[in-house]
Amino acid sequence: MAEKKTKKESAAKKEPKKAAAKAAAPAPAAAPKVTPGKTTAKEARIGVYICHCGTNIAGSIDIPAVQEYAKTLKNVAHVDNYQYMCSTPGQKKIENDIKEHKLTGIVVAACSPRLHEPTFRTATKTGGLNPFRFEMANIREQGSWVHMHDREGGTAKAKDAIRIAVAKASLLEDLIPKAVPVEKAAMVVGAGIAGMQAALDLANAGIKTYLIEKNPTIGGRMSQLDKTFPTLDCSQCILTPKMVDVGRAPNIELMTYAEVEAVEGYIGNFDVTIRKKARGVLTPAEAEAKGIVGGGCNGCGDCDVVCPVIKPNPFEMGMKPRKAIYIYHPQVVPLIYTVDFDSCVKCGLCVDACGDKKAIDLEMKDELIKVKVGTAVIATGYDIFPIEKKDEWGYNKYENVVTSLEFERLICASGPTGGHLVRPSDGKTPMKVAFLLCAGSRDNTGVGKPYCSRFCCMYSLKHAHQIIEKIPGCQPYIFYMDIRSFGKMYEEFYYRIQDEGAKFMRGRVANVLEDPNTKNLLINAEDTLLNRPINLEVDMVVLAAAVEPCESTEKTRKLFGVSKSMDGWLLEAHPKLNPCGTTTAGVFLAGVCQGPKDIPDTVASAEGAASAASIPIHMGEVELEPYFAQCIEEKCAGCGMCVNLCPYSALSLVEKDGRKVMQVTEAKCKGCGTCGGFCPGGAIWMQHFATPQVVAQIDAFLLGGEQ
Amino acid sequence: MAEKDWKPQILGIVCNWCSYAGADLAGSARTQYPPDIRIVRLMCTGRVDPLFILKAFIDGADGVLVSGCHFGDCHYLEGNYKAAKRMFILKSLLKNIGLEDKRLRMTFVSASEGAKWAVVVKDVVDTVTSLGPSPLKEFGQ
Numbered sequence: 001m002a003e004k005k006t007k008k009e010s011a012a013k014k015e016p017k018k019a020a021a022k023a024a025a026p027a028p029a030a031a032p033k034v035t036p037g038k039t040t041a042k043e044a045r046i047g048v049y050i051c052h053c054g055t056n057i058a059g060s061i062d063i064p065a066v067q068e069y070a071k072t073l074k075n076v077a078h079v080d081n082y083q084y085m086c087s088t089p090g091q092k093k094i095e096n097d098i099k100e101h102k103l104t105g106i107v108v109a110a111c112s113p114r115l116h117e118p119t120f121r122t123a124t125k126t127g128g129l130n131p132f133r134f135e136m137a138n139i140r141e142q143g144s145w146v147h148m149h150d151r152e153g154g155t156a157k158a159k160d161a162i163r164i165a166v167a168k169a170s171l172l173e174d175l176i177p178k179a180v181p182v183e184k185a186a187m188v189v190g191a192g193i194a195g196m197q198a199a200l201d202l203a204n205a206g207i208k209t210y211l212i213e214k215n216p217t218i219g220g221r222m223s224q225l226d227k228t229f230p231t232l233d234c235s236q237c238i239l240t241p242k243m244v245d246v247g248r249a250p251n252i253e254l255m256t257y258a259e260v261e262a263v264e265g266y267i268g269n270f271d272v273t274i275r276k277k278a279r280g281v282l283t284p285a286e287a288e289a290k291g292i293v294g295g296g297c298n299g300c301g302d303c304d305v306v307c308p309v310i311k312p313n314p315f316e317m318g319m320k321p322r323k324a325i326y327i328y329h330p331q332v333v334p335l336i337y338t339v340d341f342d343s344c345v346k347c348g349l350c351v352d353a354c355g356d357k358k359a360i361d362l363e364m365k366d367e368l369i370k371v372k373v374g375t376a377v378i379a380t381g382y383d384i385f386p387i388e389k390k391d392e393w394g395y396n397k398y399e400n401v402v403t404s405l406e407f408e409r410l411i412c413a414s415g416p417t418g419g420h421l422v423r424p425s426d427g428k429t430p431m432k433v434a435f436l437l438c439a440g441s442r443d444n445t446g447v448g449k450p451y452c453s454r455f456c457c458m459y460s461l462k463h464a465h466q467i468i469e470k471i472p473g474c475q476p477y478i479f480y481m482d483i484r485s486f487g488k489m490y491e492e493f494y495y496r497i498q499d500e501g502a503k504f505m506r507g508r509v510a511n512v513l514e515d516p517n518t519k520n521l522l523i524n525a526e527d528t529l530l531n532r533p534i535n536l537e538v539d540m541v542v543l544a545a546a547v548e549p550c551e552s553t554e555k556t557r558k559l560f561g562v563s564k565s566m567d568g569w570l571l572e573a574h575p576k577l578n579p580c581g582t583t584t585a586g587v588f589l590a591g592v593c594q595g596p597k598d599i600p601d602t603v604a605s606a607e608g609a610a611s612a613a614s615i616p617i618h619m620g621e622v623e624l625e626p627y628f629a630q631c632i633e634e635k636c637a638g639c640g641m642c643v644n645l646c647p648y649s650a651l652s653l654v655e656k657d658g659r660k661v662m663q664v665t666e667a668k669c670k671g672c673g674t675c676g677g678f679c680p681g682g683a684i685w686m687q688h689f690a691t692p693q694v695v696a697q698i699d700a701f702l703l704g705g706e707q
Numbered sequence: 708m709a710e711k712d713w714k715p716q717i718l719g720i721v722c723n724w725c726s727y728a729g730a731d732l733a734g735s736a737r738t739q740y741p742p743d744i745r746i747v748r749l750m751c752t753g754r755v756d757p758l759f760i761l762k763a764f765i766d767g768a769d770g771v772l773v774s775g776c777h778f779g780d781c782h783y784l785e786g787n788y789k790a791a792k793r794m795f796i797l798k799s800l801l802k803n804i805g806l807e808d809k810r811l812r813m814t815f816v817s818a819s820e821g822a823k824w825a826v827v828v829k830d831v832v833d834t835v836t837s838l839g840p841s842p843l844k845e846f847g848q
Contacts, residue, residue, distance in 0.1 A: 112731045113748070114723075141734025142746055146825070153742035160745050561782055563725065565819040583724055583782065583818070627750060647784040672783030673754025677790070689749055695762055701718060701745045702766035 044170035045077035047103040048162060049094060051085035051110035053140055060144040062155045066109070069159045072706045075170045077101050085110050091123040098127030105129070105169035109137035109162050130174035132626070132688060137165040160701055167700030171693045177623040178666060182268035182374040182616045187212065189260055189556055192220020193239065193599060194591025194606040195379035196246050201610035202377075203251035207617050210371055211246065212274060213256045214552055217332035219243055220381055224315065224405060226412035226419075228599055229462040230493035236331060236414070243333040257338060259552070261368060263559040264648075266670060267586030268374050268622050278364040280325070280339025287359060297359040299327070299335035303350035309343050317406045319424075320416035325350050325360070329414060339364075375613040376560060378570065378582075379590040379606065380553040385440040385546035389447050393436060393543055398514040399425040400521055401541045404435075404459060411466050421467060423540055425519040430474065430539035433467055434523055435460045436509050437480040440546035449546045451567050454596035456544035457484045461494055463542060464502040476502045477536065479509050479525055487600065505534060512541055547596055560587045569595045580609040585622070588613045627671030627688050629664050635683035636661045642675035642684060651675060715769040715835040717744045719828075720759065722752045722787070725776035725817045732821030740825040741832040744772065751775070752813075753786025757797045760811060764801075767844040770810045770835035774827065777815045787815065807838050 048070045052058035063081055070079045078101040082090045085108055094106055106124045110116060113136040121131035139158040147154035184207060188199040191213035199211040211218070222228075223243075225235035246252055255274060262273040287296030309324035322328075324344040325337050339350075339362065351360045384405055388396040395401045400423050402410070413419035423430050437460055440448035457480065464476035483504070485494040498504065506529045513522040515537070523536045549568045557564060561584040563571040570593050573581035580588045590609035591602040616622050629642075629651070638660030643651045650668035653660045662683070676686040685691075699705075721727045727748050733740070749755065752775030760771050773794060775787040791813055798808040812831050816824045 112727075112734070114728060114731055138731075138746070141731040143734075145734040145737050146740055147742045148737065148739060150742055157742045157745065164745060164747065558779060561784070563776070563780055563782075563818050566817070571817075571819055583728075645789065647786070670783055672751040672786045673749060674751065674783065674786045674789055677754045677756045677793070686754060689754055691756065691758075694747060694749070694756075694759055697747045698718060698759060698763050698768075699766060701747075702716060702763060702768055 044075040044105060045101065045103050046073075046075045046105045046107055046166050046169050047078040047080070047094065047097050047101060048073075048076055048107045048109065048166060049085050049090070050079070050081040050139075050162075051090070051108065052081065052083050053110060053144075054083065057110070057140050057144045060148045060151055060154050061139060061158050062151060065155055066139075066158050066162065070109075070162050070166075073163055073166050074705050076166055077103060086116050086119050091119065091126075094120065094123040095127035098124070098129055103127075103129065105133045105135070105172055107135050107137060107162060107165045107169050109139045109158060109165070111140040112136075112138050112142070132175040133169065133172045135165045135169040135172065137161040163705045164697045164700045167696040167705055168693050171690075171696055172688070175626040175687055177626050178628075179621050179623050180266075180268050180667065181621055182619065183270075183372050184208065184617055184620075185210065185371070185373045186613050186617060187270070187272055187371070187373040187376040188379060188590075189376065190214075190220070190379035190381055190550075190591075190593070191218035191246070191254070191256070192379060192381045192591065193222040193242070194381065194593075194602045194609075195220070195377070196242050197603050197606035198377045198379055198590045198610040198613070199252050200242065200245060200249060201607055202614055203249045205610075205614045205618075207251065207614055209252050210272075210274075210373065211252050211254050212258050212260060213254070214259050215328070216257045216279070216326075216336070216338040217328050217334070218246055218254065218256060219331075219333070221405075222599060223329070223331070224317075224408055226408050226415070227462055227466065229458045230487075230489045232462070232465070240331050243331070247333040254334065255369070256334060256336075258369075260556060260559055263376075263561075265372075266624065267584075267616060269667075270373050270376060270586065272371050272373060272376070274369045274371065276367040276369055278339075278341060278366050279336070280341065280344070280360060280362055280364050281337045282359050282361060283334065283336050287357070292358045295357045295359060297336045298357065299337065301327075301337075302353040302355075303337060303360060306349040306353045308347060308349065309345060311340065311343050316409050316416050317403075319406065319409060374617045375586045375588065377588045377590050377606075377609045377613050378553075378556055378560060378562065378593055379609075380550045380556050380593045382547040382592040382596070383550050385449060385548045387440050387543050387545040390440055390443075392511040393439060393509065393541070394512045394514065394521070395543055398512065398519070398521060398541075399423075400430075400514075400519055400539065401512060401543065403543050403545045404456065404463065405545075407463055407542045411463070411470070419470075421471060423519070428539070429471055431471070432475050432477070432538040433540045433542060434477045434479060434509075434521070434536065434538040435463060435542045435544060436512075437478065437544045438508065438546075439543040441544075442481060443546070449548060449567065451596070452484065453544075453546045454484070455598040456546075457482075458487070458490055458493070458598065460542075460544050461485070461497045461502075464497050465500060468500050468502065477523075477538065478502055478504050479523070480504060480506060481508055487598065507534065547592065549593060553593055560584060562587055562589070565595075569593065580605060580612050586613075586616060625671065627673075627686065628666045628669045629671070629673070629675050630685040630687060631662045631664060632683045632685050633661045635681050637681050637683070638662070639680070642679055645674050645678055647672070647674065713840060714743050715832060715840075716767065717770040717772060717831060717835055718763045718768045719744045719746045719772045719774065720752070720755055721746055721748060721773075722775040722782070723748055723750050724782035725780065725815070726774035726824065728818035729774075729816040729820045729824040732818065733824045734821075736821050738822055738825040740828045743832045744828055751781065751783045751786035752790035753781075753783060755790050755793065757793050757800075760797060764806065764810070764841065764843050767841060768810075769838070769841045769844075770812070770831060772827070772831045773811075773813045774816050774824075775813075777817055780817060806841070806843065809834055810838060810841065
């Protein structure tokens with residue numbers, strides 16, 4: 001093989017063991033296994049196809065000139081162009097030409113390989129070639145579209161891109177994708193409405209589903225809401241049946257008060273370690289396993305009564321107390337108490353109160369549980385943007401300025417005030433309430449978020465309705481930039497609230513000041529419709545605070561290898577055509593973690609993610625791209641540097657013919673090439689991105705490749 | 708060649724998951740930038756053998772841009788860290804052989820940073836243009 005190397009290739013690598021490489025014996029004929037280091041045996045004959053993409057490419061690149069140029073390139077046996085290469089006739093060209101022109105490799109100069117590489121690989125395969133003998137030259141996303149007004153420069157770039165692709169295609173080799181079985185189980189991280197819906201769908205499709213929730217109960221943000229727009233359904237009334245279903249579904253293994261600790265593996269075979277945080281309380285099943293018959297927590301609450309420690313309840317936004325042993329609210333699933341070990345003084349009163357049930361174990365430690373799943377859905381939801389950062393609106397400074405989530409609890413019948421809206425400062429019923437929309441959203445000052453949080457307009461309309469309904473004579477004032485009522489029956493709801501008497505003022509509030517005597521709030525704003533300043537005194541201000549990714553999202557996404565958008569929300573594989581997928585195969589996104597969504601959109605996205613996550617499991621097998629590292633044993637010095645570099649522990653040193661050589665465990669190798677980028681002896685062959693192939697691309701760019 | 712006609716030859720080695728996707732996004736958004744860069748796509752910047760870059764300079768490249776994911780965002784966990792370490796060493800090597808180390812640049816452009824990709828390319832093109840043709844160019848011939 002070394003003898004066959006072209007001048008360019010040998011220049012590429014200064015091989016310390018030239019002699020050893022030359023002495024290499026031909027590899028055993030264990031077809032179709034690829035022999036590392038072996039480049040195309042017969043003379044390369046490349047077919048080049050240039051796509052017009054309508055005028056997308058042809059509009060700013062001189063296609064005939066590029067075609068004439070491609071004909072001059074080394075190894076090019078056939079050149080053609082077509083309006084739309086991805087169309088059926090376009091693909092047929094490739095399929096027919098492979099036989100007619102005895103092609104050994106295909107180059108399509110068109111859009112991004114991230115878009116159409118699978119299409120043309122299939123065409124290459126249908127034509128009778130190995131699909132990995134295909135290379136794409138990106139002359140659209142990285143060509144015509146970014147040099148729209150530089151026809152000359154864009155055309156020169158396209159010519160070079162084709163020359164580079166032809167150089168690589170000439171050296172491509174047959175590769176066989178590795179098929180791996182898919183574990184018939186899935187994981188859903190986060191048990192808000194998105195995670196619950198995804199888990200229910202997966203479970204109902206016959207898939208064992210692990211549902212992981214960091215809080216002691218499932219339900220998420222939706223369980224904190226009072227009513228839902230625009231139907232004004234009671235949030236808990238429509239949510240709790242689903243919570244009960246999740247608790248009962250035989251295929252769902254619910255793990256609350258638990259977090260994902262580590263993720264290893266790849267699609268079909270994720271090994272996930274879950275940290276089950278010490279809850280201090282045994283479930284009936286756990287108690288039974290310990291031999292305590294009829295024991296375990298039944299949610300009676302006797303412990304809660306005797307516990308002397310009082311803490312704010314985060315479920316009630318800190319406006320209601322809880323004990324050190326607590327449940328968030330009466331409808332929690334599972335109905336199991338939790339000990340907050342950060343505040344527990346271990347007095348033991350709860351243990352005595354629990355009595356024979358022996359449910360409480362104050363010495364409980366965190367547990368690590370390992371499960372294997374085929375696919376995973378991330379549904380980690382959102383937090384409220386810390387709106388105190390927008391100092392001008394006085395949150396945390398003035399008592400009667402609250403966030404909309406606090407308002408939800410104050411107006412909710414099960415909330416801290418039993419559904420009576422009161423001012424935090426004096427407990428009086430407010431008669432004038434101002435709602436400040438886009439509080440931290442659509443904010444380009446650098447303090448808030450540039451995006452629209454998407455559901456604040458609608459819930460603020462709902463809030464206005466609620467106070468009109470509950471407090472006769474109470475006047476809501478809505479300060480808005482635009483009312484975005486985009487969903488089904490949303491615009492109609494907006495009209496209804498207008499008719500009910502809410503006052504709408506278009507203008508962002510400049511600042512909110514407090515009258516120290518009355519604790520009333522003075523709002524300074526501009527009515528941009530009437531072009532006049534507004535100075536309004538109200539009893540209470542509700543900030544429709546922006547939403548941001550949940551704090552735990554960052555950790556979760558890194559564990560699963562999911563990218564994020566510039567605004568921090570998790571990045572989907574394609575914003576339009578693959579909104580639930582991610583660039584990590586087998587990992588999907590549901591709900592708000594991907595971007596702000598209202599409840600209908602969240603549920604739809606969760607069902608989409610569940611459906612996508614169930615496909616590989618039902619297929620039973622997935623193909624992995626065969627970009628594995630291979631060891632060129634005759635060049636390997638057995639130094640072991642690569643073994644330490646591999647992030648997946650896919651490499652090891654083994655004894656062979658009396659010396660140490662590196663060995664790759666293909667199932668673990670993800671093909672990053674970190675080992676290949678380092679190997680001092682050039683002994684690692686990165687399939688499809690092998691050193692001679694990459695160097696041929698570099699040479700083709702800089703030294704030319706014309707015949 | 709007249710000085711004003713000279714256009715730099717810049718090699719961009721980018722990872723598939725972040726910077727290549729970012730460059731695609733710049734395309735979808737029709738963000739315009741200078742055409743003086745040619746891209747070689749690898750799965751990860753961790754794959755970038757320093758010899759690729761040296762080969763490019765020997766072949767007469769005026770500049771090389773290596774672009775990957777942000778730290779902590781690597782699709783393969785830590786390939787970009789390893790690449791960045793190699794680039795540091797390589798930069799000092801370039802200085803030692805008398806080549807301006809500004810001709811080699813490593814950047815981090817995520818899949819959602821199309822606009823940043825355009826800025827990066829423009830900046831690299833400007834930097835390399837101001838440095839002029841690579842002194843190694845004539846050796847390559």
